[in-house]
Amino acid sequence: MNRIKSFTINHNLLIPGFYISREDGDVITYDLRTRKPNAGDYMDNATMHSLEHMFATYIRNSEMGNEVVYFGPMGCQTGFYLLVRNSRSPKEVFAMTKEVLRQIYDHKGEVFGKSAIECGHYENLSLAAAKAEAATYLAVLEEQTNMDFTYPE
Numbered sequence: 001m002n003r004i005k006s007f008t009i010n011h012n013l014l015i016p017g018f019y020i021s022r023e024d025g026d027v028i029t030y031d032l033r034t035r036k037p038n039a040g041d042y043m044d045n046a047t048m049h050s051l052e053h054m055f056a057t058y059i060r061n062s063e064m065g066n067e068v069v070y071f072g073p074m075g076c077q078t079g080f081y082l083l084v085r086n087s088r089s090p091k092e093v094f095a096m097t098k099e100v101l102r103q104i105y106d107h108k109g110e111v112f113g114k115s116a117i118e119c120g121h122y123e124n125l126s127l128a129a130a131k132a133e134a135a136t137y138l139a140v141l142e143e144q145t146n147m148d149f150t151y152p153e
Helices: 045-060 090-106 127-143
Strands: 017-024 027-033 068-073 079-085
Touching (some): 017 127, 027 090, 045 068, 045 079, 045 090, 090 127
Antiparallel strands (some): 027 079, 068 079
16 A cells, blocks of 8 residues: 655745755755735736746746746746755855846846746736736845744744
8 A cells, every 4th residue: 555645734834935945865845925815815826827937937047947847836836846956055056036027127028938938827927927927036135144044843
């Protein structure tokens, strides 16, 4: 019989921030929590989609790009998962996350991948939405004091 291991955190205590969600071999899953869960303030699809395009492109083209396994949105619309091979320290990944958010905020031009050839729903992309979410989340990270990146208990 297969046993499914459940990983849970108390979403009632979770606030926006940068967390280590889990470690699997040489891959660390980071929880980039942009919004408080179950509080009624969720990312709309265009915001989530746009930030995904921008963040994924910038992080994959960063100095740690070869170590990025995955970046994508949470189904609950309150953040993103970033999976990185653990050759980088969590503090380095945290610093790079802030740098990528700054790059998104400063970005000129179109959202990366805003074409029918590159995206299955390209009409649903907004640079303004990505910039607003990046700025809000960056402000949260600039104030973060939990440098162990553990979930609240």
